[in-house]
Amino acid sequence: MKIITSFGTRRVKRQQECLASWLMHDHAVTAVQTISRPTHAKTYLAKMRKAFPGVEFVLVADKPNPFGRPTCPPITSMVRLIENEPALVVNSDIEIASEFDHWGEVPGNTLRVGIRHDQAEDGSLRLRKYGIDVFEITPAMVEHLPDIGFAFGCPVWDYWVVYALSEAGFKVSADHNPIFLHEEHTRAWDDKAQSIGVEIMRNRYGIRQRDLTQYILRETNRFDIAAATG
Template sequence: MYKNLTIATSIAPFNLSVQKQAISSWLNCGFRVVSINSIEEIKILQTEFSNVEFVETKSNAANKYGKPYIYFDNFLDYFSSADSKICGIVNSDIHFINFSDQLFQFIIGQSNQSIVYGSRIDIDSIVNLHGDVYELGLDFFFFDKDIIPLYPKNEFCIGLPWWDYWAVLAPILKGITAKRLITPFAYHIKHSINWNKDYWYSLGITLSQFINTHTIKNDEDLGEFGYSVLDFIEKSSSYINLSDRVKTKRILFVYDNKGIQSSESKTYESIVNQTYPNKSIVFGNNQDNFHDQVEYDYISYIQEGSILHPNYAEIMLSFNNDPDIIFCNFKVNKTRTSIFYLSSSVSEEGEVSRHYNSNMVYKRGVFLRDGIIRGEKKGSKACFVGHSLVHTNYTSYIENLLQGKKNIFIYGCGGHTKQLIELVDFSSFDLKGIIDSNPSGNYFEGYPVYAANEINNLVVGCILISSFSFESEIYEQLIKVINKGKIIRIYNNT
């Protein structure tokens, strides 16, 4: 076993306090840290980071991209001559929190002849670790030194688009085992991100040439290509977890089939194919009284249209502190190139926001009613898995949001609502009309249109906000005139 597992990064000559804290967290786990920089940057940084070894690179991308970005190949060149069997590349503002006594040995064991990678969890501060996994990017990589020769020469740079995809994609294409580490330990304090669209496009074209499966003619084509690469990486990877919890807890899946034959349901198939051994399945819904089933420790209500990751139960039940409610993110596929991610949260009073049933697991005796955790453990401890372990299509997502609702109105007479009406069959819902702040006609897509200042004259059961860019603004306007419990947000933008 090699004692020296090295993480290489490239420290930026600004926001030093955040990077110091992040790198200290790596050192506390036992990693050796190297920063690869230009000589100009090293002169600025060296005295500030006395516990980091700096390596000067003779080449950088300053002439090509305007800043001294370090080429991915520079990292590989360094590791080729270094004495570390396991090599790590981590963005310099990623904090390793929790599992500090396990991480080093775990990485060494899992990275042998493999690549281990994962995504950060974006948070507002180190004090509050509740946040969302940045699903569209990858932030840490650990790999066996033996796979370095498998990387073709390339122009990707740390800090510019697409290098993170390349870091995992290249070894996968050569048959190397890829493992996604999903344990929540890598955290990132949110900040504004400025990226150059031209670099995104040109480097995306470069990545596509290594695969040669897509014809890229415009931004939309490139966006679709990016989603397909992520999907390929995901399907080519196994999930690994730092938790060593024994799989003794029993879970009951309550499947709401909504009249669909189980033999024809991908939802049911995804439940049956769970890797977790101690599971049972019954037909029902979250209105049925299953929360007092004494033979089970946990219950998960799964609605038709939701697809579970094969490791859903295994990951959700991996917490050692026996939480009373566990929830994960979920992914909504709108079109081939339009995907969004949603996350739930739980207040100290036990109020759950943005819940979708299928992304939650309840301890026996605990249940959700009207958005509040009820039962003998009301206000109990909740645990959060930042990864999207459940996905659904846009139509199923909207239908579940509106299930059982009466006197429905949609807010917004624009292209978003037009697409919404095209994708969802509203003939089976009690849709009364469309509300808009500046209506230009009496009807929209066959439904009557009402001015926003008429809301108090309408019998409103709920209002579905049909806007991405202005969702929060519309929400703030609506809560001034109607109860917030009647407002449904599709994206939950904040």
């Protein structure tokens, strides 16, 4: 199955390791990257292809978003690439540790999501209580994910995908198996960015942050998982 992602400028080595795991499991990979000057496209593509070999790159123009991060591509620019077959939208720092053929046993009108396990320095794994990093998006879902300001890598986009598709009538199936691994690191966004994502949801759907969190925990069956501390 094709993976759609977007590579960042930080922690490049980890992203390269994750890419290697995707390719090892025979996933084709498409990366949507933003570019501010079309005249720089050739040089930029050469640089990215060298850093991330085996990837098909799709360039989109920088676009202002509510988070003030135009280099983060709109979610719509990624899911619109899904036309005939389902694809996985995956954060670029998620390693795929094993196959997940059992996803095919879930009914087709279902949003399948993968919940990551955070990996500590000692190698121990902990299922993540909050956040979602892997989505199987079908062509039928794309029209239900309009551009309302969310961008890949910015807070709350993951909750929005689950909320919007669940409200559109799709069932949600969350995989808690230790398949999708993530190395712990410092948070890449601040509370202000988080509040912007929350505000988008409140303005669009009239849902408050606490209610949204409870909704997602219920849909992904994570009420009983302990949150990380420290």
